[in-house]
Amino acid sequence: MFEKLKGNIERKKTGIRVEKVYFKLSFDEKGAYLDTVDETGKILCEVESLQYDRNTREILKSIDHIRENSLFLISWDSCGDRIYLSEHPHLIELLKKSKYFVDENLENIEWSHEESNLTLKIETPEEESKKLNSFLLLKGRYKDFKFINEKTVIYNKKIYSIADIGESFISASEINSQFPKSDLENFLTVTMSYFDNIDIDFKDYTVEIGEEKKLQPQIIIEKISRDNSLYLKVGMTVSTMNYDFLSEYNINNAAIVNHMEKKIFFCDIELRNIGEAIEEVVKVLTKHQRKLKLREGYYLDGNLIIMQEKLAKEFVTKELLQMVGKYKIVGTDKLKKYRIRTVKPKLVANLQHSIDFLEGDVELEIEGEKFTIFDVLKAYKKDSYIVLSDGTNALINKKYIEKLERIFKRKDEKAKVSFFDLPLVEELIEDKLFSGEMKKSKELFMGFNSLKDYPVSVPPIKAVLREYQDYGYRWLSYLIDNKIGGCLADDMGLGKTLQAIALLSRIYETPRKPSLVAMPKSLIYNWENEIKKFNPNLNVKIYYGNNRDVNEIKESQIVLTTYGTVRNDIKTLKEMEFELVILDESQNIKNINSQTTKAVMLLNSQNRVALSGTPVENNLGELYSLFRFLNPTMFGSIDEFNSFYANPIQRDNDMEVVEELRKKIYPFILRRTKKEVLKDLPDKIEKVHFVEMNDEQKKIYDERRLFYYDLIHNQIKEHGIGKSQIFILQALNELRQLASCPEMKTEGLVSSTKREILIENIREAVDNGHKILIFTNFIRSIENICEDLDKHNIKHLYMTGATKDRQSLVEKFQNDKKCKVFVMTLKTGGVGLNLTAADTIFIYDPWWNKTAEDQAVDRSHRMGQDRTVFSYKLITKGTIEEKILKLQEEKSRLFEKLISSDSASVKSLTEKDIEYILSE
Known part of the structure; x- marks a missing residue:
């Protein structure tokens, strides 16, 4: 045997002579492999010839090296493993x-x-099909390609490089399949x-x-x-995926x-231990077994x-129904032997319009039996099920019952529904018996879908409205026109004031009662200038200050005032009738x-914006x-709103x-972002710059953090989180000061590293011809920054x-080329200012509510800006500032789902948040 192998190897070494060597790409079940062949396609094992080029020689050497290092002895007959x-x-x-690289047909690749x-x-292969087809496509259109390796594919005799799809590429053909929806x-x-x-x-x-x-039991x-x-069986599930599936494939990132x-x-998932859920069910069973x-x-x-x-x-009647909130219950249709089954009620309503509400009879039909909606809600609240005439306990989806509670209120023996819940009612009711007035209400909602064709023309104003402003x-x-209120919630700098002035101009094309515009005091003269600029024909009066004259209101078309003035003069203002109130x-x-909110609510106007x-x-x-x-x-009392919306959500x-909730408010909030509508607006580049504390700052920060950690946990343990707010606020505020401006708490003995970093960046920016805005939350920080600017002779x-007089400062910064830096508090700079002369912004310390920071940056990044805006956020590493960044991100998601507004605040901190902030 060994002699035979020896002979084969010797014979192999002699090789054969050919004029040209081709490298043929072939495929089998293991993937793409390479053969050396002659011009007829015959496979060659050892090649001796001087006719091939240098590159061919390199390839052949590499192939010989691979074969020589194989774990198997190679024979001439087999040419070895592929x-x-x-x-x-x-x-x-x-x-x-x-x-000479060719395909299986010996054609060049x-x-x-x-x-x-x-x-x-x-x-979907065809309409109404319950199946889906999946295809893996190259460049979005080519199907019949083959993988050479995880980074390379071939299609139609051409090889393409792709992003690395991973070591499982050989199985990618299985993606081309059909599966149930x-x-x-x-x-x-x-x-x-x-x-x-992919x-x-x-x-x-x-x-x-x-x-x-997290997986739901x-x-x-x-x-x-x-x-x-x-x-x-006890299992776990997330969306439509169960525990067996997730554990079988070892899934830690799921598609929802x-x-x-x-x-x-694509969400990370936490594969919780199924044992905990099993143990909980067994504990309940053991209790009843003893009983x-x-x-x-x-x-x-x-x-x-x-x-x-x-x-x-005993378990089904006493426990199963109570576990619906925590556990997802599947297969209750199999409980018929125990006279229990799940049902899907049919809602039948006969509703008529009544001022702000719809009123009428509403019934639930369950398995052919009819119940008034309030009988069902009462029975469900008591037992979590409805008893049918044959003794069956009917289970109704808990979410469905909660939705009924939110929408239908009782008025005597009738059901009352808010006009603003009409879209939700439409989804629920199968047999709809609506009066003529009711149909008009439905048409009003449908009208929001065709606003581009709404027959109103823009009145004569000295501006051309952009498409989104129109x-x-x-x-x-x-x-x-329909006597409904709404909130124009456009991004900062998109011209909300101009759109409002266009509306006022349309209203006063004919004589009307005066309209009131309430605002922060810093915006009074900005509004006056904007109205004079875009429509000087409007009669505008300012009702503000010590010399305000209430008689001037009656002689005006538009009255500009402040929230403080409304609060102080509400006894007078509530007796007046306004055409429109704008906040x-x-x-x-x-x-x-x-008190301000309560006063504003008393203003008398049918139209509100x-x-x-x-x-x-x-x-x-x-x-x-x-x-x-x-x-x-729209929402009833604050207690109803909290019960039906705020608590379930927050x-x-x-x-x-x-x-x-999003569906309910959607027609009445209009929000556009600059990214969506201002395609010609320069980019805004936001970066976070982390700063290390110096030793002195770190020492005092850690001492106070540990002090507050013990103090607050003891307070919460003894009095609860509600009664510990004053200590929590004190801790958070002091830690923010120590992280950003330790000078405040140490009489200037400890200085922040941020000051050095900031002044270095400012000097570089000024040298390169940039104008700079700096926003901070603390007056002492403004003093420190201005002191450093003075030392370096930087005009600010x-x-x-x-x-x-804020407007004069704004105009000076905008127009004075020598004035390079504008320093201000975040709240002061976040409203009503146009600072497009600046293109470099520093957020010196973060605020809980990211929206306040966004507003501040948008003072520069708005219409009129022609340069890329760079925004830098300075964060002291290892401090509460780092934690604020994380909380901003987590607490903004909910409001993005509602109206795309970022949010985070001290008021909404949970005990878990506090633990996170005060921990290391």
Whole structure:
């Protein structure tokens, strides 16, 4: 045997002579491999010839080296194991230079010099099909390509480089398949877990990174056996994916498809221990087993629980219905033997219009039996189920019941529904019996879909409205014409004031009662100048200051005033009738219990409009306050709003309620971002600059953090978080000061490293011809920064809340080329200023509410800016400032889902947040 092998090897070494050697690309089940062949296609093992070029010689040497280092002895007959290019990527680089690289038909292979992308396209094969087809496409259109390795594919005799899809590339052909629509999330999850860098093309859905998801415990009713034993499985689920699937494929990143928003979210998932859920169910069973004095009531096998009949009935009637909130219950249709089944009620309503409400009879039809809606709600509240005439306990989806509670209120024996809930009612009711007036209300909502064609013309003003401003004007006009309030919530710098002036100009094309515009005092003269600029024919009066004359209101068309003036003069103002009340920077009425808000609510006007780039800054209570002004009947009392919306959303993170609230307010809030509508606006580049504390600063910061950590935890433990607010606020404020401006707490003995970093960056920016804005939260920081600017002879201005003539400072900064730096507090600089002369911005210390920072940056990044704006946020590493960044991100997601407004605030901090902030 060994002699034979020796002979083969010797024979192999002699080789053969050929004029040309070709390198043929072939494929088998293991992938792409390389053969050396002659011009007839005959496979060659050893080649001796001087006819081939240098590159060919390099390839042959590499092939010989691979074969010589094989673990197997090579014989001439077999030519050894195939050389797979995925195992030897260096060969691909050599083949790129070869003129003799050919396909299986001996035709030359070309190379593409551009990197191409792979797309997973998913489509329905035909209408109404319950299946989906998936294809992996090269460059979005080519199907029949083959993988050479994880970074290279071939199509139509041409090789393309792609982004690395991972070591599982050999299995990528399995992506081309057909699967049930119900398995879409499973398919996407597995595909994206095994392959990298593949784009997704599914209808018009977008792909985003979502927040981490926790698995929900699940109880699956398997069956009831012949002896009436109940077979029950405990599992875990996230969206449509169960625990068995996630654990089998070792999934830690899942695809969640939101068909409502047409989005695919890729979310990290926390594979919780299923044992905890099993243990909880077993604990409940053990309790009832003792109560029934059963010796052996159940059998546990992994996550399968088999209960004998007596215990099973006790568990189902006493416990299962109460577990619906925490557990996802599946298979309740199998409980018919126990006279329990899930039902889907049919809602039937006969509603008529009544001023601000719809009124009438509303019934639920369950399994052919009819109940008044209030009987169902009462019974469900008591027992969590409805008893039918045959004794069956009917289970109704808890979310469905909660939605009914939010929408339908009782008035005597009738059901009352808010006009603003009409879109939600439409979704729920199957048999709709509407009066003629009711149909008109429906048409009003439908009108929002065709505002571009709303028959109103822009009145004569000295401005040409951009396309989005024209739409905003039509939207405002539609609201006013239908006596409905709304909030224009465009980004800062998109011309909300101009759109409002266009609306006022239309109103006063004919004689009308005066309109009142309330605003922060810093905007009074800005409004006056804007009106004179765009429509000098409007009769404008300012009702503000010590010499204000109430008689001038009656002689005016437009009255400009401040929130403080409304609060002080409400007894007089509430007796007047206004054509329109506009609230500019309407976040000033965000606190429903403040005297200013209470005063504004008393103003007498059928038409109400709010202007604000940040309609919600801190919590949902501010949304309630805004709509209490705009449309007082929309949400009922504050207690009802908290019960039906604020608590489920802010406490329980209930996304169904978020979606319902979004639908309810959607027609009455119009928000456009600069990124969407100002295509010609220069870029805004935001960067975070982390700064290390010096030793002295770190020492004092850590001492105070530990002090407050112990103090606050003891306070919360003894008095609860509600009564510990004053200590929490004190701690957070002092730690922010120590992180950014330790000079405040140390009588100047400890200095912040930020000062050095900031002045270095300012000097460099000034030398390069830039103008700079600096925003901070502390007056002492302004003093420190100005002191440093003076030392370096840098001409600057500063502004705080106490500054009176702000406009003259703004004009000086805008027009004086020598004035390079403008320093101000974040809140002062966040409203009503146009500072486009600056293109470099420093946020010296972060604020809880990121929107305030965005507003400040938008003083420069707005219409009129012709340069790229650079915004730098200075963050002291290892301090509360780093934690604020994280909380800003987490607490902004909810409001983005509602109205795309970032938010975070001290008021909405939970005990978990406080633990995070004060920990190391």
